[in-house]
Amino acid sequence: MDTKEILSRCDHTLLAVDCTWEQIKAICDDGMKYGTASVCIPPSFVKRAKEYVGDRLAICTVIGFPNGYNTTAAKEFETKDALECGADEIDMVINIGDLKEGNYDAVLDEIKALKAVCGDHILKVIIEACLLTEEEKIKMCELVTEAGADYIKTSTGFSTGGATREDVALMKAHVGEGVKVKAAGGIKDLKDAEDFISLGADRLGTSRVVKAVKALEAE
DSSP states (O other), X not given: OOHHHHHTTEEXXXXXXXXXXXXXXXXXXXXXXXXXXXXXXXXXXXXXXXXHHTTSSOEEEEESTTTOXXXXXXXXXXXHHHHHHTOSEEEEEOOHHHHHTTOHHHHHHHHHHHHHHHTTSEEEEEXXXXXXXXXXXXXXXXXXXXXXXXXXXXXXXXXXXXXXHHXXXXXXXXXXXXXXXXXXXXXXXXXXXXXXXXXXOSEEEESHHHHXXXXXXXX
């Protein structure tokens, strides 16, 4: 697969708790240079980043991150604030406890509420697949589809595991028409990226693919 095509599917990501503006600025520069789909950054940096990149790069941020157990009202506020600051895409974390308890209506209603706030902006739903059973993963494919979200996303990268090839294939097989798959967490190189795309991932959340391309350029 062409490297440019792989990069165009990457949400170039920096969500470390100790990241600084200089580091965020650097990944924005990389995102613009290498043509990534977006940069995915903490909400507190969205306004500065959007002012910096303008229309040259999409800005993605995270909501209810990384644990997902914020109230729906808090997530709605976070989402509105992020969009007002210039975010183009929103990656929300579900309430995993609600899913585990079988409170499917609560999970569904929350995704619908955030999609209503997002409007035409892309909403990706992080399900933290490493904590779920296969049945729960399939159920989340159904709920994300019913809620009208744009993507189902494997992982935050902050829990016990990241994206797996098996999870991406499972999600691709069970999401409804119009719902795409984002693989995130542990994608370490171009080979990994190509594998996940071939299995059905439309987006990749990764900090390492751009680094891998830079390393190739330096050889």
